[in-house]
Amino acid sequence: MTGAIDEGPRAFSCRDVGYACEWSLRAASADEVQSRFRDHARCAHGLPEVSGELAARVAAAIRPA
Numbered sequence: 001m002t003g004a005i006d007e008g009p010r011a012f013s014c015r016d017v018g019y020a021c022e023w024s025l026r027a028a029s030a031d032e033v034q035s036r037f038r039d040h041a042r043c044a045h046g047l048p049e050v051s052g053e054l055a056a057r058v059a060a061a062i063r064p065a
């Protein structure tokens with residue numbers, strides 16, 4: 001463990017949480033990934049909100065970038 005808080009560039013691909021979708025992003029932090037995923041899920045997948053269960057799957061799929 002580095003002791004660092006969850007910071008630094010992060011990458012995420014929508015398909016990693018099970019969507020047949022090519023959307024992916026890099027963001028400055030895991031929080032930003034979650035924020036941008038919420039927008040994407042609403043616009044592209046018709047999800048009015050991201051459930052806690054889906055947010056947890058997103059968190060698990062976020063990688064250092």
Ligand SMILES: [Zn+2]
Nearest residue numbers: 014019021023
């Ligand atoms: Zn998607």
